[in-house]
Amino acid sequence: MQRAVGTAALALATCIGAVCAVPTAAAAAAPAPGGEATLASPPSAFPPYLILRAAGTGMLMSDRYDREPTSWRSADGRKIPSDCGAGQARLGDEVACTVGKELKIRNYASGATESVPARENRAWATAISPTQVLTSEKDADGHWLLHLLGRANESRKDVPVTGVGAMSSYAVLDSDARGALVEYWGAGAEGKHRHGLLDYATATMKELPEASGGGSTYNHVGLGSKWIAMVQFDKAVMVSRTDPAVVRTVAIDKYPGRVLAVGDWLIADSGDASDPVVKAYPSDGSAPRPVLDQLDGPLVLGADGSACGLSTVNGSSRWAVHCISADAQGALRVQEALAVPARPADRRSIAIAQGDLFALHVDSTESVLGYRTSVSGPPSITQAPLWRCERSKTDLFCPEAASRLGGTAATGDGRIVGMSAANGCTSRCAVTVHIRDARTGGAHRTVKLPGELSHVRIVSASGRYLLVSAEVEDVARSLVVDIDAGKVLDIKPTSAAGLWGSLLWQPEGDKGVVAATDLRTGQVVRRVDLQSGCRPYEFRANGDWFYSTCSADGAGAAAYQAQTGRRIPLPFVAERPLGPLALGDGYVVHENYGVVSVYNLRSGVLVREHQASGYPGNNITDWAVDRFGGRLAYLDQEETLHVVGVTGAASQLAVIDQNVPGTLDAKTAGSRQARWWLSKPVSSWKLMARNKTSGVTTVVRTGGETRGVVDLTWDGKGQTGRVVLNGAYEWTLLATPADGQGAPLKATGSVTLTGAAFAAGRGRP
Template sequence: MVAGRTGFAYRTAGGAGYQWTDYASGATSELHLKDNYFQPVNTMSDVIAYPVTAGTVNLVDAPGGTTRTVQLPAGFRYLTVHGETVVAAATTGDATGECHLFRFDGPVLTDRKVVGLPSGAVCTAAFTSVYGVGDPSSTVVGYTLGTVRHYGLVDLDEATFTELPFTGAPKDLQVTKDSVSWFEASKSVKVLSRADLQAAPRSVPIVGPVSNSYVKTFLVGDQVVWANGGGGALTAVAPDGKTTTLLSYAYADRALSGPDGSLLVLGKDPSGDYAVHRFTAGPDGAPLRSEVLTVPWQASRSARLALNGNRLVTYETDPTGAGLGFFERQPALTGTPTVSGQTYLGPASVQYSAVCKEVQSCPELYPAADGSAVYTTLEDNGYRIHVVDKDDPAPGSQVTVGTAAPKVYGVSGHYIAYGTGTSTAARTEVRDLDSLAVVRTAPAGASALWGNTLWQLSATGKLTATDVAKGTVTRTLTTGASCAVPALQASARYLYWECGAAPTAAGVVDLADGRARTIGVGVTPGRLGDGFVSRLDADDRVVVTDLTGASPADLVMGTANSSVPGAGWTADPHSGLVAYAGKDQKVHLAPTGIGSAPLAQIDSSVPATKNVDDEGRRWTPKWWLSKAAASWKLSLKNKATGITVATLSGGETGGLIEASWDGVPSAGHPVANGAYTWTLTAQPADGSGAPLTKSGTVQVTGGGAVQRDYTGDGIGDVLTLNAKGQFTFQHGDGTGKLSGKTSGSGWSTSAVAVPFGDLNDDHCNDVLVRMTDGSLRGYKPACGKAVTPTTSYTKLGNGFQAYKTLTTAGDLTGDGRADLLGWKTSTGDLYLFATKSDGTMAAGKKIRSHWTYTKVMGVGDLNGDGYGDLLAKDKSNELWRYNGTASGQFKERVLVFKDWGASYNTVVGVGDITGDGKADIVERDGSGNLYRNNGDGKGSFGSRTKIATGWQGYKGAF
């Protein structure tokens, strides 16, 4: 359509030429355009304009005026046309990049240079679309300066340029006499007053489920009007950003702004008839509707149809074969499979909209479980595979696959398999649907795809299954029959093979036991469903063969209007549904009633790690299913503690479960680093069979630092100092041993370290070091990095040489931060240095007096109450435990062991190194043997286990 000042131009589907309808009278007349096959530009006027060649533009005064032709001089490139003015860019000499305006003054074509663009700017079209942006006296152009794209308003009478305050690629830019607006990915529309284009724009939120890539926004007066997707109604939002009005007559894919701030839309009236409606601003600012044209009804037809996971995808045309586009419908997963509503997946391609009168010429569709659909086109440079969905409508993501027509073998899981190439270059390729990268290449030949398994059939009847991701052969079977030209399909329970384009033989292989058997053939190739094969008989009846019984049994489902598979009928390999286009031109969904396979996973993509620090990237596991699920639940538990940190859930899904987790529980603090066990449970939608259960682990990094963990793996580490002055993190391996090291040199061999908590909230534990002069520093190494003298640090105080022991038990003040303990040499008094929010230490506070123990060790939370605990060994070799509190004090001591540790010269509270979530301790004896005692989570320990030898060379173990 073209929205003019007094009327509008349009062409009906299949119509030979353009019509003009007057707004006021409704009178319609034919526009006698010389070239009806060119699409006119919306010039925001009653001038119909369309470029004929690169430098030639025809201007026609509507409704019946004469045609004037603008022939741009050499050295100019056409950009757009607005009203009677053609905008072009100079392409030669010193003028290269300048914007020029060409307009007839009587019979003379005038040329005016646009002034006001920055020096060095290269003028470009604002958009490639034919939908105009501007008002009657101004239009929008773009320019590039360096690599940055800018925009501005050109006054068509004055030939002056005014900069607009944004760069990049604004979406849905709208210009009225009073305002400029555009849509932002933040799901809001920014509106600027033209009286002050440099002022801050007001923001109008778009509330609701919005697909950023396909939302459409407009201005009607001072109200923002928007719609989500190609078939949705428009919603008007008042300037307050809160008051909304549903414009229920609108059909968002056919909406166009007019020069006076009006909006033309194609929509249905209450009786269901299509009409063109014009919305203008009413006295109160709200859009007022008037019907300006009733559109004759023309039935669409489903030229192609496909089923996958209870999703019906169609390619629809009008009766002339002109393409309307791709549509998705979601039948109910339970009960009668009726369809209500549709999702628009994008317009028909030029190729198919031109030559789709015969269904064989229409694009065959291959739906995927994630809501996308795949089809192929022939372009100038070869064949392309397209992946489209509601957020990325046709032409969608695309990749050129060669000059030979690809034979699509299947779309399943997150892959597409197809045959390509000719002669010796013939091969089978598998691509990832997200990246469209080739992930597996296999020999040419009949193939089928089911989840992450590629099945291939040789002429001798050998069946080979290959894991797409790994490339390994996982199974071999046989059909028991030879065939020179075989074809193959796959489902959860069966492989179906045919011989010949017009099948002369067919059979199935039961994947449960590998048993092969032949079945009858129809007059058409068959389509495999879940437990059945469908085909047409000589009377175009859809015949279903039940494979689940002792012998095949046939059912008749209906009569199709085409004998082409994927056009006349199709079957869903994930359910018991068939769909067929009947003689009444309607698509019918027919349940076969055949029992389904159990719910199973056919593919998955589960990231092994989640970095909580990476806020822009969530943990997004996916599981592809053999059939629809009614609901699902995903729980995540800390592997060490067994505590559930998140439970995610969802409702019905046809074939794909997608979850998303940011690593932050509802309390707002990131979960602790370490391994988390996930468990997925999904209920079958048809109630048949057991629930699906899957489990695994995900390693969380960048979360809350776990006691004594310096690698971010959630396992405690031991810090040692050797005679070379190296501080070394000895990494706990989660099984109670130490494996791997991270070392930093340059330290004094008399330095004393205290493995501490996180001082600066970077989710990495830090290290306190007492220097040779008695000063204390807090070093802040990154996770997994060594601590060196050059590591960033904070000075925490002086005089700490007065303490024979510096240690940390963990949090003793209830603020979640580790605190420091100092055991004074001269008095035996115990002092608490509470950690402040800025990472420094409060002054020492005496909390115990005159201790005469031989060793005092901070060991973390031993009893699971959330507060740090302390161990102390006396001269009689009795080991005592002091349970910490939130008040900066310890409870009275409790005996842990008698006659314990006489041979130990070092005892270290190492945190959890066994992976059970309980704090452990390690000890070194005089011979250099290193032992471990497993914490029981109740304040005590199990018997010791030797885990290393040769540790006598270390100056210190901390």
């Protein structure tokens, strides 16, 4: 509903132009051979990351956090990067830049440029006019004097500014085509703090009225085409530009943070987030009018005398540059001069496993969102989250499972893991592991790591096990955590370790041999010679694929596939050996100064298959590899999620961990559960049990698409609900890989069933 604005009508004009802030084009890159899917971040509840610098026919905008250079943007869709950011001085569409000793002035609307040569002992000030440039010089006593240098179309090439004596210091607060508003301190011990209006046409500075109170000055001043707005705490006046002796008192109801004069109105913003409305105060003393609902950043004096700001209007959450002007009758008008893109919500700490993708969203609150990507063919991604949790009074620890301390990991069985330090500790901290079931109503549990740790980092997660690297009393260690049991299994004396399913891989000796310890039994069950001839310094494990280096500087970086015995050198020494790296199923992803490269190894020959980078001059902000499939996920500078596929044949489907009881009591809930962790998603599965005595085979359960783990509770009944005989069984798990690559899985084992009971009056099957 539009607010009432009183007798002086506040006309809300239509937008001057169409949506015109065109995102800077990403650096040209070849499409990913394995396909790519994207997911834009939803709009943020906060203002865009933009600051308005100058207003003409177009707007000079800069990014608040330097994600892109300052640019001039017009209502017709043009977006031109500024040569020197916000520049030395600005006037409408013109930006003045210091180039060597010259001042280069560029008009972004017309494309015209000109240069003003420097004068000896002159410093460029922050003001220009269509015909002149303001400069300053120091006299023999070190005091400042002002001069106007003529531009190309001005015959007066050097005019001293009169009307004010030497200054100990000065600052240009605002300027337009006719003059500049200057704050200055007079020279000498008695030098006063004053404000003056410099008139370009006459090259004279007119002293503006002093603030009341003797020795005090105005807190805020703002230039306008007719008046100068001057505020001292809760008192405001409007001073005539043509005759500073003409002053009008303006009644304001709140001390403002920013002011400008438009027509006969004082435009004021309180700078108070609890009351963000920008008001227009008339000089005739009547009631103020709301003009903008919110303002982010400064009010800028437009080339036409309007007041412009990045703002919202009429209760809308849509941000744009709005300009406030006065018409011939003195009524205010608010016009949308430039639409700007919504600020995307911040995304951080992404993790992906078995095609399930998670990201921490930081906006008005912190939440973790889960999306699902395809696991066969080119990547696709759900556009809406399938699951989310949000920090609230009832769920204080939701974001901790995607925390920024030491990274975030997806376990591959529907859980995500993060860490937190006690009381914001940053060194030698008590650290807690947070585990979250990524489903609606999913459980949250914690595991406290022992002692005080430094440089804590999640190395990898696989099902129920977590591998963490840390320093314990300044010595590198690897901590192995069973997140199901809620305990630390071991603290290893080496930082070079890899985790895959229930196998913990570590170096054995100094000749390139690594050994796998089964965490279920504590026994070494496999050894692999990496053919490197050195003890691994950096090490990763993923199924039959391994990555290692021989030293801290990355010497001997190579991948090794145990199935074929092929060692593939990697080209990292020349790039950046210690850059972040992840090993996938037959591929390596390596980051080098914000550029992420996918090296495909599946053919046995190294191929740099794809490179991903942010916008020009910027980096990828976060990335993760799906260890249980062929996907890379990353965030660009616009908070857009990208999922990139990897070509070639993936590894065979396998069971990488299992928890199947030797004896299953159908009457006891705690002993009826069986779980099989899988190396990649499956499209369907079937569990059968063959009675070893009778030879009868029963279908226990079947299922459709499953990602990460087959988890079931056997109550002694088959798929049809029929009770089976107690006794010794051989179970068989059959599963079909969802990616269509490799043979179906067949895993077998033994179990003894007890406690199966028949309903009263029914015989055995």
